[in-house]
Amino acid sequence: MASLRKAVELRASALMVDVRRTRDDILVIEHDAVRMVDDREVPIREKSLADWRARSADTDSPIATLEDAMAVAAQAGIGLILDFRESGTEALLARAIRQSRFSLDSILVTGADATSRTILRGLDPRIPLGHTLGPENASQINAKLLAALDVDAVTWHHRLLTPPIVNILHLRDIRVYGWYADLAEDMRRLRDTCKVDGVITNAPDLIRTI
Template identity: 25%
Template sequence: MKKHFLSLLVMTVMGLSAIAQTKVIAHRGAWKQDNLPQNSIASLQKAAALKVWGSEFDVHLTKDDVLVVNHDADFYGMDIAGATHAELRTKTHPNGEYIPTLEEYLKAGLKLKGLKLILELKSSSLGKARTQDAVPMVLAVIKKLKAQDRIEIISFDYEACLKFRELNATIPVHYLTGDKSPQQIKDAKLTGVDYHYSLFQKNPTWIQEFKALGLKTNAWTANKQEDIQFLIDQKIDFITTDEPELALKMVK
């Protein structure tokens, strides 16, 4: 009986430790070591092979209302907001991939077991109204693919974050800019924040303040060993990094 109790106790402690452990998110996929195109399906697959918790990617809206995945506002010199999807497909990544639509990208990601897909809606170069237009389109693709349980949403556009929450009460939504207090994020019913790591260094009590309100904490983009270690020591929930291999070794 005593041995059984001790076994249960050890398993419980190990379970709690696993829950509390900082998780690693690959920034734009895992691209750096193998020189893969950022935000490509190849870098997404590499992130899954590393067994990171999640992989972040960026979404833009084209002139003809197609959601595509790319970090910059241009795709090899072609302005995404001012181009049609067909026009964008006249160019390719160096590995031969076309710019993926959000639907294509999510379909590829959903095949990768256990990988969270961290969707960043980029602010449109055409203004806030165009960014707002993209919000229900993003949610429609997620619903179509039944991907709700695999997606978390982030954005620098606070109004877009509020719109996501207004239209969907369950998908996690995190704010990126770093100008909102823990209470403001709580009052907005967002899930948490994804702030630049330097803001947590300048405000070392913030992580615990957010956690005290039941909010999640993530930091971008921590690549140096000392910055990653600081965040681990602070028990941050997630670290977004261009160096997922290094971060994985450190959290383990």
């Protein structure tokens, strides 16, 4: 939560969080699938929200919920990118988005595989969905993929993005976000050469300077 508030302070246009669920089906924002408990790794989904809150309250990273993140973004009037981390929780996510009353124009669900995207489309076709690729997936980018993408945006590793690829995606009205660009030269290339719609970074203080 401290990181999200700092990003707001630095005038980020959107916040990106990883979404997982607890044993009692509460969606939390957590990058890793496990946390250390008594020197052993315990999956987030094996304990309730109350249990995680009790265990993490006095640490430097207390557990936070998706609702908490939505409240920060909504109060700041900025967007929210949800990196969907667990298949099987599509209904929980769709319900949380509906109940939050968060503007769908300001939200993007990314990270989901093709099956999860199909399920989410069926649950609520209004939810904007994204397609994610990491640097190890360069071989997947071809004309067939670019023509077949049925998403509102892509969140691809910045090394995968070139001006021709971005141009093709823009012609299909697909927004393009490059991640994680944490060096000034990568940020400038995405902005000036590739002309992406947004840069996802762990260094918002640096991107603010350029």
